[in-house]
Amino acid sequence: MKGLNVIDLESGYDKNLVIRNISFSVRPKETLMLMGPSGSGKSTLLLTILGIITPKKGKIFLNEEEITHLPIEARNIGYLPQDYGLFPHLNVIENVTYGLYVRGISKKEREDVASKILTLVELQGFEKRRIQGLSGGQKQRVGLARALAIKPSLFLLDEPLSNIDQVTKSDVAKELKNLFYKLNIPIILVTHNHEDALLLSKDIAILIDGKIEQIGIRDEIIKNPKTPFIKKLLLPFTINE
Amino acid sequence: MIQKFNSKYLIIILYVLAGLLLVFSITTFLYQYIAALGSFKKVIASFGNNRILTALILSLLSAFATAFLAIIFGVPLAYLFSMKEFKGKLLLETLAVDVPQTFPPIAEGMIFLLMLGPNSPVHLAYTFAALVIAKFFISAPFVVSFTARRFREIRQTGMNLTARSLGANPFQVFFTIFIPLSLKDIGAGVSLCWSRAMGELGGSLLFAGVIPHQTEIIPTFIATQAKTLTIEALAATILVTTASTLALVSFKHFTLSKT
Numbered sequence: 414m415k416g417l418n419v420i421d422l423e424s425g426y427d428k429n430l431v432i433r434n435i436s437f438s439v440r441p442k443e444t445l446m447l448m449g450p451s452g453s454g455k456s457t458l459l460l461t462i463l464g465i466i467t468p469k470k471g472k473i474f475l476n477e478e479e480i481t482h483l484p485i486e487a488r489n490i491g492y493l494p495q496d497y498g499l500f501p502h503l504n505v506i507e508n509v510t511y512g513l514y515v516r517g518i519s520k521k522e523r524e525d526v527a528s529k530i531l532t533l534v535e536l537q538g539f540e541k542r543r544i545q546g547l548s549g550g551q552k553q554r555v556g557l558a559r560a561l562a563i564k565p566s567l568f569l570l571d572e573p574l575s576n577i578d579q580v581t582k583s584d585v586a587k588e589l590k591n592l593f594y595k596l597n598i599p600i601i602l603v604t605h606n607h608e609d610a611l612l613l614s615k616d617i618a619i620l621i622d623g624k625i626e627q628i629g630i631r632d633e634i635i636k637n638p639k640t641p642f643i644k645k646l647l648l649p650f651t652i653n654e
Numbered sequence: 655m656i657q658k659f660n661s662k663y664l665i666i667i668l669y670v671l672a673g674l675l676l677v678f679s680i681t682t683f684l685y686q687y688i689a690a691l692g693s694f695k696k697v698i699a700s701f702g703n704n705r706i707l708t709a710l711i712l713s714l715l716s717a718f719a720t721a722f723l724a725i726i727f728g729v730p731l732a733y734l735f736s737m738k739e740f741k742g743k744l745l746l747e748t749l750a751v752d753v754p755q756t757f758p759p760i761a762e763g764m765i766f767l768l769m770l771g772p773n774s775p776v777h778l779a780y781t782f783a784a785l786v787i788a789k790f791f792i793s794a795p796f797v798v799s800f801t802a803r804r805f806r807e808i809r810q811t812g813m814n815l816t817a818r819s820l821g822a823n824p825f826q827v828f829f830t831i832f833i834p835l836s837l838k839d840i841g842a843g844v845s846l847c848w849s850r851a852m853g854e855l856g857g858s859l860l861f862a863g864v865i866p867h868q869t870e871i872i873p874t875f876i877a878t879q880a881k882t883l884t885i886e887a888l889a890a891t892i893l894v895t896t897a898s899t900l901a902l903v904s905f906k907h908f909t910l911s912k913t
Binding site: 463484485489490491492496500501502511514516560 | 811812813815816817818819820821822823826830831834835
């Protein structure tokens with residue numbers, strides 16, 4: 414199956430098991446939002462897929478290739494951390510083409526890719542700008558451009574709206590959704606914020622105590638929550654709607 | 655009880671104590687120049703003394719060699735300490751970084767004399783190499799500690815992992831993320847390392863000896879001349895303290911201009 418396929422995954426830190434029996438799939442063009450209270454294992458799951466944490470059990474397949482024990486750099490996964498993780502000593506174009514630079518791609522080719530990607534995220538003319546002088550939204554777009562420049566097979570975003578102010582949040586969410594639509598890859602987002610989840614994805618997976626308690630289309634889960642806890646967790650959705 | 659006193663007077667006392675310490679430190683530093691004023695021409699003439707000049711050149715060369723080796727060995731060690739978790743790391747870090755900085759240099763010289771002296775298979779005592787080894791042991795930890803602190807800060811931001819997710823292997827991350835983001839801290843560590851190496855005495859005195867034109871450096875020259883309080887000893891003191899002060903001023907420049 415094309416896309417991401419996670420089978421019976423168990424992972425955690427040292428001897429502590431944080432996530433257990435995790436199985437799910439995300440196909441190209443699908444967006445899955447991982448939701449759950451703090452400490453439910455969302456970030457652990459994201460970091461295990463990314464390769465930062467080694468799983469204790471289970472398998473991860475990306476486009477039918479097993480990546481469970483591949484080093485991070487060999488997975489070809491686009492990743493946007495919560496604070497965007499931009500490199501302060503590099504300017505915008507150097508940040509965006511970093512992944513191509515470490516792959517030994519020529520300067521000319523890097524500049525061509527950067528030009529296309531910066532147009533996609535509407536940052537033309539920002540090539541030589543210093544990171545420190547950018548606004549929060551611009552920084553996020555540089556982070557997106559940088560992750561997309563490597564043509565990833567999967568895109569992981571950690572709390573993508575948490576550093577965006579309330580006024581522009583819905584606009585940024587719209588831009589992100591448009592961008593996701595243009596990409597032919599699976600996308601996984603993580604949030605603990607109900608409003609962000611509402612803005613960004615129709616498919617959600619609810620993690621509680623390291624297990625996926627319910628997964629599916631958001632509106633159906635709201636209608637038929639599996640447990641009273643999920644019903645309580647999704648209450649803000651029903652109020653918003 | 656403290657509420658009974660007028661806070662205005664208490665603050666004045668604090669300022670007076672602070673001022674006394676400042677006066678003590680600055681007077682000590684400036685006194686060498688004041689002492690030199692009385693026999694200014696003789697002090698200036700001493701700067702041209704062949705023995706002092708050779709001692710100065712040997713001091714500078716051994717301090718630069720020490721700083722260079724501290725970068726070559728110290729930066730990788732800082733990377734190891736900041737990136738890897740293993741049993742006994744705390745003890746190892748204490749032994750490699752903290753202990754040498756507080757070690758009595760004369761004891762260090764004694765150990766090197768036993769380990770690499772005339773009775774050992776590798777006889778390095780009383781050579782230029784002995785000077786560098788003695789200085790390196792107590793000075794290199796500055797580079798390790800400053801660099802490791804910065805590497806840990808970078809690691810905490812997760813930038814290294816983002817770089818790896820973009821396709822960089824750990825070696826590329828080291829040279830494209832850790833090193834460029836730590837240049838100021840490495841520079842500050844090297845300044846202190848060099849400055850400490852310039853002033854090191856005990857280890858050099860025992861292990862490298864005081865052979866004029868071969869292993870005699872400014873601090874050992876001062877030590878042998880100090881009893882008679884010669885003009886040459888004063889000139890040498892001025893040379894070594896001024897050089898170290900300049901290095902420390904550059905260190906402050908590195909840290910204060912940190913972006």
